[in-house]
Amino acid sequence: MQEKGGASVEVRKRLKVEGMAEELERVQTRILNRISDLELSLLPPQHISHSSTEGRLSAILRSNAAAVRDFSFKRVPADYYDWPLEARRDILGAASIHHLCKSIVLVNTQAPPSVTDCRDRNYSKYYIVIVQYTARFNAETVKNFLYTLNNGKISKKKFNMRLAPEETSAKLTGYEHNGVTCIGMKTDIPVILDEAIVKLNPDFFWLGGGEIDLKLGIRTPEFIDFVKPFIINCSGS
Template sequence: MRSKMGSESEAMAEQNSMEALAKLEHRQTLILHRISNLELKYLPNLDSPPSSVPSDGADDDTVARLSAILRTNAVNDFSFKRVPSDYYDWALEARRDVLDAASIDHLCKSIVLVNTQAPSHVVDCSDRNNSKYYIVVVQYTAKFNAEAVKSFLYSLNDGKIAKKKFNLRLAPEETSVKLTGYEHNGVTCIGMKTDIPVILDEAIVKLNPDYFWLGGGEIDLKLGIRTSEFINFVKPFIIKCS
């Protein structure tokens, strides 16, 4: 009798153990499925990794042209990298990793602005202190402050131009392309068709290390550059605008 009861207890224990194991395997499957979904959502496609383009860019017209401009102007610490077409669908952390940037704060963008309230005689970029257009370089992690730029330009002109005559807004894409020669997400301050005055957010100047990334002239091309060399060449206005 005891032997029979013992066998039944062992069988029940074995069944409970099998059920527990099945539940554990089910949980593991769910966890792995969630991890897979997160990888697909936030990480680049490992089957098509971006290629790193040497800074001499011998086989690339854009890289070769911009590299020549940079070297001619004493900029030597820079690099170009190609990224996949879905780069802008990635989280900033994934973009940082593929560019080997120091942090997500080192990822920057160039925005073309138009002064919609400029006096009628201000139609181009001939006067950098009172230009119709400006190009602002800010971090992706920062929020651009147009009012800060407005106040800066008002002070830059010693208050001789009414503050209401400065109203910086994002330029239409077709205007940006016409002025810079670069498409959306490919805009860079180097080699533009028009010599647009550049405004650099001071937060970028304070980055450590002093090497940041921005558009490289094509949508899938990014340019990394030493901040000090960028400043010496471009000679931007440096203000707090984020």
């Protein structure tokens, strides 16, 4: 019995050491990724081609009055979206799987014929919503928010938020599915940021970067200052 107990202790110790080694490797990968991003961010602007998506979006982020300084781009493999969230987290050097976010374009299918575009931020035909991959988006909360935003002057029947068809999303944003970002869109679509993202610690999250294999990491306060999104609680776990 003593030998069996001793063997069990040894197994637990070995498993603990292996777990610590895996965590150390993950931390080292994140550090190396951040160092690489920092080196790229320090390159003079002429080293980045403005004809590329990364160059164009970098120029946009830096040129605004509320210029963004803390951001980085990362290329990912073609099969990135076949990976589990943990693997995506590691290759991006994200703080957690909850820091991985996506941008989706919504269309108000019940908007009257007179509302066809995004000129009225409070009552737009389209909205782009940013939510975590680990959260469940709730379109009803967006509907209620927009109804309240308009002080109840527009009937609730005139709000019905649904996922826009891919071809509509691509036409409005200029980006393909899985590459959608709210930076540098063809159309100035009002942005809604899920409140859960604002509460993330650390305050640096990842989203689409304009191409399917390009991801953008950005400091949350700077993103908010630049994009000026509506911030609402529109998701659940």
